[in-house]
Amino acid sequence: MLSIKNLHATIDGKEILRGINLDIKPGEVHAIMGPNGAGKSTLANVLTGRPGYEVTEGSVIFNGKELLELAPEERAGEGLFLSFQYPVEIPGLSTTNFVKTAVNEVRKYRGQEPLDAVAFLKLIKEKMALMEINQSLLSRSLNEGFSGGEKKRNEIFQMAMLEPKLAILDETDSGLDIDAIRVVSNGVNKIKSSENAVLAITHYQRLLDYIVPDFVHVLYNGKIVKSGPKELALELEEKGYDFIKAELGELQGA
Amino acid sequence: MDTPIFLKEQFEKLQAQETSELTGFRQQAFQNLEQYGIPTLKHEEWRYTRVNTLFNKDYEVNNNTGLTWEQLSDNRLPGYQDANELVFVNGVFNPSLSNLLSADLEVLPLNEAAAVYKNIVDTYLGHSADYLKDGINALSSAFVHGGVFIQVKRSKAVEHPVYIYNVAVATDVNVLAQPRSLVYLQQNAQLTITETNITLGSQQSFTNKVMEIVLEQDANLSYYLIQNDSTNASQVSTTHIRHIGTSYSKAVTVSLDGALVRNNLNIILEAPHCESHMYGLSLLSGTTHVDNHTIVDNRQPDCLSNELYKGLFDGNSTGVFNGKIFVQQIAQKTNAFQSNKNILLSDGASVNTKPQLEIFADNVKCSHGCTIGQLDEEALFYLQSRGITENSAKAMLLHGFAIDVLDNITNEAIKKYVDVIISKRLNFDLETI
Ligand SMILES: Nc1ncnc2c1ncn2[C@@H]1O[C@H](COP(=O)(O)OP(=O)(O)O)[C@@H](O)[C@H]1O
Ligand SMILES: [Mg+2]
Numbered sequence: 190m191l192s193i194k195n196l197h198a199t200i201d202g203k204e205i206l207r208g209i210n211l212d213i214k215p216g217e218v219h220a221i222m223g224p225n226g227a228g229k230s231t232l233a234n235v236l237t238g239r240p241g242y243e244v245t246e247g248s249v250i251f252n253g254k255e256l257l258e259l260a261p262e263e264r265a266g267e268g269l270f271l272s273f274q275y276p277v278e279i280p281g282l283s284t285t286n287f288v289k290t291a292v293n294e295v296r297k298y299r300g301q302e303p304l305d306a307v308a309f310l311k312l313i314k315e316k317m318a319l320m321e322i323n324q325s326l327l328s329r330s331l332n333e334g335f336s337g338g339e340k341k342r343n344e345i346f347q348m349a350m351l352e353p354k355l356a357i358l359d360e361t362d363s364g365l366d367i368d369a370i371r372v373v374s375n376g377v378n379k380i381k382s383s384e385n386a387v388l389a390i391t392h393y394q395r396l397l398d399y400i401v402p403d404f405v406h407v408l409y410n411g412k413i414v415k416s417g418p419k420e421l422a423l424e425l426e427e428k429g430y431d432f433i434k435a436e437l438g439e440l441q442g443a
Numbered sequence: 444m445d446t447p448i449f450l451k452e453q454f455e456k457l458q459a460q461e462t463s464e465l466t467g468f469r470q471q472a473f474q475n476l477e478q479y480g481i482p483t484l485k486h487e488e489w490r491y492t493r494v495n496t497l498f499n500k501d502y503e504v505n506n507n508t509g510l511t512w513e514q515l516s517d518n519r520l521p522g523y524q525d526a527n528e529l530v531f532v533n534g535v536f537n538p539s540l541s542n543l544l545s546a547d548l549e550v551l552p553l554n555e556a557a558a559v560y561k562n563i564v565d566t567y568l569g570h571s572a573d574y575l576k577d578g579i580n581a582l583s584s585a586f587v588h589g590g591v592f593i594q595v596k597r598s599k600a601v602e603h604p605v606y607i608y609n610v611a612v613a614t615d616v617n618v619l620a621q622p623r624s625l626v627y628l629q630q631n632a633q634l635t636i637t638e639t640n641i642t643l644g645s646q647q648s649f650t651n652k653v654m655e656i657v658l659e660q661d662a663n664l665s666y667y668l669i670q671n672d673s674t675n676a677s678q679v680s681t682t683h684i685r686h687i688g689t690s691y692s693k694a695v696t697v698s699l700d701g702a703l704v705r706n707n708l709n710i711i712l713e714a715p716h717c718e719s720h721m722y723g724l725s726l727l728s729g730t731t732h733v734d735n736h737t738i739v740d741n742r743q744p745d746c747l748s749n750e751l752y753k754g755l756f757d758g759n760s761t762g763v764f765n766g767k768i769f770v771q772q773i774a775q776k777t778n779a780f781q782s783n784k785n786i787l788l789s790d791g792a793s794v795n796t797k798p799q800l801e802i803f804a805d806n807v808k809c810s811h812g813c814t815i816g817q818l819d820e821e822a823l824f825y826l827q828s829r830g831i832t833e834n835s836a837k838a839m840l841l842h843g844f845a846i847d848v849l850d851n852i853t854n855e856a857i858k859k860y861v862d863v864i865i866s867k868r869l870n871f872d873l874e875t876i
Contacts, residue, residue: 224735273828
């Protein structure tokens with residue numbers, strides 16, 4: 190589904206991603222862990238097409254298409270979704286109106302008819318229940334004055350509405366208490382199927398108790414330096430990232 | 444600059460023609476006009492607005508025409524069937540075009556009111572001159588003629604909104620129109636006013652409007668000013684609101700089109716615990732110039748004022764925002780908030796913004812802030828990442844920026860009317876939502 194080959198990217202001429210390789214197949218859950226500043230968000234941003242990054246080398250194939258040549262909205266149409274680490278506040282635009290426009294634009298991209306009012310209402314009710322979100326939150330300006338937990342639930346709510354093929358979750362757990370993590374993870378797990386995939390970026394192992402990964406990758410200094418089964422996350426939690434640094438030091442020393 | 448000759452001639456003519464309680468008032472104002480002169484860019488309050496250039500030509504001051512509603516039908520405000528409509532033609536109140544539905548709304552020619560309600564008119568007419576010491580305000584007073592007095596009696600809530608149309612008929616000649624009104628809300632009275640300007644014809648029009656409003660205790664006023672006149676139309680719109688008792692006011696100014704537009708909104712808080720909200724939206728293109736000058740004068744303790752002005756400037760349009768807040772020494776525990784946010788949509792557009800706080804009390808909460816920027820890139824990417832095309836995303840963001848102000852218009856018909864105009868201008872599809 191997604192195939193990243195030797196991806197290099199810079200911001201303001203500074204190289205942040207330094208040769209990423211990653212393959213994700215339908216039905217899989219991948220976790221990317223790594224210390225602050227490793228380049229985790231940069232990877233998510235480059236994949237979704239945020240302006241300001243320059244890809245200097247490598248390629249990304251998503252569903253057989255050159256992902257990096259598509260506009261951000263086309264990537265969404267192809268089925269890519271990013272749950273933002275810091276969701277943006279937008280005054281004067283209600284979440285309902287925003288989501289309705291997004292759903293119908295994505296449907297249009299996919300050659301589907303727009304949802305009529307009745308079908309939309311049914312869909313939104315179902316997803317609201319899933320994410321334990323109430324109507325009053327949806328009528329408010331998008332993310333404006335939302336608590337951290339509300340913002341993240343709203344992100345996963347949007348994911349549920351858009352039904353992406355690949356969802357990237359950038360630190361969706363950070364700043365959330367355990368109840369909120371449970372709601373958010375439950376939402377992700379309900380949407381999960383053998384047809385779609387999840388790339389969960391996180392700092393802590395805790396999220397992975399709820400969203401159980403098939404693979405764990407350690408991103409460090411712009412590269413994936415180690416990959417393994419879900420137990421790797423536990424090892425990282427236990428030993429901290431220093432153990433990776435030490436391991437790398439040994440490798441470099443040898 | 445010196446008083447133009449045509450104004451002197453017109454003034455002499457008016458004084459000779461119409462003798463009333465207001466003759467002396469006009470004479471005094473004309474002396475002020477001579478003393479102040481028409482302001483040039485050298486005048487501190489007119490630094491960015493070349494109002495003097497409007498006097499490079501002569502105007503007819505009053506040439507009442509046989510206007511009919513058919514000629515105005517394109518510009519009639521929605522919801523008019525349920526509104527009290529007051530029409531000024533070239534600055535003169537026109538009773539035959541006007542249409543009063545509410546028994547609780549008293550409307551009298553100003554010169555009659557000057558006799559019937561002598562006390563009120565003597566006390567309150569012309570108070571704006573204390574705050575606007577310039578030839579433009581004096582010009583209005585020097586030509587007070589054909590004005591109206593609007594009154595709502597104690598505890599009456601006027602259910603039907605008041606729509607005021609300032610019509611300038613500039614079909615054959617340049618027109619100077621000076622509509623003048625004094626609005627008095629007695630204790631616990633309620634009124635909603637929507638005001639708009641319409642210029643007919645392709646000659647130049649200059650509307651110099653002054654509306655002075657007085658609010659007694661527990662009075663409640665909502666005031667909406669919708670400016671969408673043609674590009675040959677200039678106006679100075681002065682709205683002067685005195686809270687003489689603990690009372691509430693809300694003013695929303697929406698500027699969409701015109702040549703040179705200057706708005707003076709003065710809020711004078713003369714009783715404790717008053718509350719005043721002021722909102723503004725400019726959405727401009729072409730060479731339209733809109734200057735919003737606001738004054739909030741806190742003269743008693745415990746008042747709250749909240750001000751939010753936003754601007755979207757495209758083409759070669761220019762905006763000015765000047766927000767003054769005075770807190771007099773006695774006005775402890777004043778809460779005064781002010782915010783001015785602007786987005787420049789083109790290289791040719793510009794805006795000047797200046798907050799001005801003069802605080803003489805020590806226990807007050809005041810805040811002000813202004814921003815001038817482009818569209819928020821983060822927000823744009825956020826919407827695009829959800830599948831919304833760049834153009835729709837931009838339109839949605841700009842519409843959201845504007846609707847934040849329009850949401851304060853509680854007359855739904857008027858809000859919708861403005862929303863349709865701005866959505867069209869921003870290529871925002873209202874049908875999608
Ligand atoms: N807009 C930016 N401009 C310059 N440097 C940036 C920018 N965004 C991120 N960086 C730098 O790129 C590196 C990786 O950041 P990021 O991808 O956010 O890390 P992570 O998500 O793993 O914590 C950091 O060193 C950070 O300082
Ligand atoms: Mg990050």
